[in-house]
Amino acid sequence: MKINILLYDQVTALDVVGPYEVLARLPGAEVTFVAERAGPVVTDAGPLTLVATASLDEAGPADLVLVPGGYAPPLRPGPILDWLRAADAASTWTASVCVGSLILGAAGLLRGRRATSHWLTLDELTAYAAVPVAERVVFDGKYATGAGVSAGIDLALELVARIAAPEIAQSIQLGIEYDPAPPFEAGSPTKAPGPIVRFLRENRNLVVRL
Amino acid sequence: MKINILLYDQVTALDVVGPYEVLARLPGAEVTFVAERAGPVVTDAGPLTLVATASLDEAGPADLVLVPGGYAPPLRPGPILDWLRAADAASTWTASVCVGSLILGAAGLLRGRRATSHWLTLDELTAYAAVPVAERVVFDGKYATGAGVSAGIDLALELVARIAAPEIAQSIQLGIEYDPAPPFEAGSPTKAPGPIVRFLRENRNLVVRL
Numbered sequence: 001m002k003i004n005i006l007l008y009d010q011v012t013a014l015d016v017v018g019p020y021e022v023l024a025r026l027p028g029a030e031v032t033f034v035a036e037r038a039g040p041v042v043t044d045a046g047p048l049t050l051v052a053t054a055s056l057d058e059a060g061p062a063d064l065v066l067v068p069g070g071y072a073p074p075l076r077p078g079p080i081l082d083w084l085r086a087a088d089a090a091s092t093w094t095a096s097v098c099v100g101s102l103i104l105g106a107a108g109l110l111r112g113r114r115a116t117s118h119w120l121t122l123d124e125l126t127a128y129a130a131v132p133v134a135e136r137v138v139f140d141g142k143y144a145t146g147a148g149v150s151a152g153i154d155l156a157l158e159l160v161a162r163i164a165a166p167e168i169a170q171s172i173q174l175g176i177e178y179d180p181a182p183p184f185e186a187g188s189p190t191k192a193p194g195p196i197v198r199f200l201r202e203n204r205n206l207v208v209r210l
Numbered sequence: 211m212k213i214n215i216l217l218y219d220q221v222t223a224l225d226v227v228g229p230y231e232v233l234a235r236l237p238g239a240e241v242t243f244v245a246e247r248a249g250p251v252v253t254d255a256g257p258l259t260l261v262a263t264a265s266l267d268e269a270g271p272a273d274l275v276l277v278p279g280g281y282a283p284p285l286r287p288g289p290i291l292d293w294l295r296a297a298d299a300a301s302t303w304t305a306s307v308c309v310g311s312l313i314l315g316a317a318g319l320l321r322g323r324r325a326t327s328h329w330l331t332l333d334e335l336t337a338y339a340a341v342p343v344a345e346r347v348v349f350d351g352k353y354a355t356g357a358g359v360s361a362g363i364d365l366a367l368e369l370v371a372r373i374a375a376p377e378i379a380q381s382i383q384l385g386i387e388y389d390p391a392p393p394f395e396a397g398s399p400t401k402a403p404g405p406i407v408r409f410l411r412e413n414r415n416l417v418v419r420l
Contacts, residue, residue: 025418029256175359177329179357
């Protein structure tokens with residue numbers, strides 16, 4: 001099972017590492033981190049650097065292509081969107097986390113498809129003729145999209161259940177002790193206190209760094 | 211707020227990046243990734259490489275020191291445990307994720323303290339005179355320990371609530387859309403199907419890679 005995870009400048013680290021920690025445990029998984037150039041890629045929230053193991057040209061086709069979100073997602077025509085279209089043509093599954101779905105949309109892959117995104121950008125999916133769905137994980141055919149940042153863990157477990165078996169997903173879930181217990185009920189705009197939702201709506205740039 | 215996050219060979223990526231994604235959003239946070247040598251550090255589940263921004267000698271004191279778990283945690287006397295004792299002497303908070311609590315224990319920091327760890331290693335805390343507590347996040351004075359891998363997100367949100375304010379923690383939680391919805395109830399040994407719990411107990415090495 002070949003898995004290509006796209007990296008780009010100012011990617012969100014947890015969008016990458018949440019699903020990675022699940023998908024890398026798939027029996028037979030071979031994960032490649034793909035970026036315009038192999039080497040260090042700076043993430044958006046601060047000093048963390050991840051390392052791409054292959055350039056766009058070097059990365060071969062993969063069964064699963066995962067596109068994480070980030071502060072400055074590559075939405076304009078260019079090598080990344082070209083690569084993504086080719087990668088999607090060869091994939092069994094194409095997945096995204098957070099505003100990664102906007103990148104899929106910009107590549108023209110979500111026309112008429114149901115998809116999700118970070119709650120602050122969900123409506124922007126319509127610009128790419130996708131159908132926004134306010135759910136944490138949305139499947140439409142081979143396209144699997146997750147909501148904001150941390151949703152990548154839930155997305156990846158559901159992918160593993162479908163790719164391998166529910167028992168494999170459960171084994172991985174227990175291995176990473178994913179029995180979440182957030183100290184607050186504030187993780188979605190329908191649950192968080194109104195002033196906090198408004199604060200983030202009015203200060204979107206602070207979503208990355210308060 | 212200076213935050214030092216320890217890295218070492220075969221660290222678990224999500225142990226690092228879960229809390230990082232939360233803590234880096236603390237207003238005024240300055241995160242440093244500290245390892246024996248600055249530069250690339252290979253993680254345990256596959257090809258992901260993180261980058262340490264300071265060596266043990268270069269890293270200054272920090273208000274918060276975070277020790278993630280990994281496949282081969284440094285539990286023997288050596289430079290990492292020496293550094294950790296000095297870092298702890300200067301910190302306001304000392305925290306761990308997963309078997310990171312065993313590293314704190316090996317450094318002699320948890321004697322008589324309540325602490326948690328990955329469910330498979332919880333009992334091993336007694337070897338360091340700590341008191342194992344089967345909870346997801348455990349605070350004892352300045353020591354905050356989290357259970358396995360994914361528990362670092364919950365731990366970090368609770369730390370932010372105590373360091374800054376609950377409203378800041380809630381804003382960060384909403385920013386990373388942490389409204390978890392695991393597709394299975396299998397994240398703890400009390401919830402997962404018995405055969406899966408037994409399988410992992412009997413094949414501990416598979417926790418890292420099935």
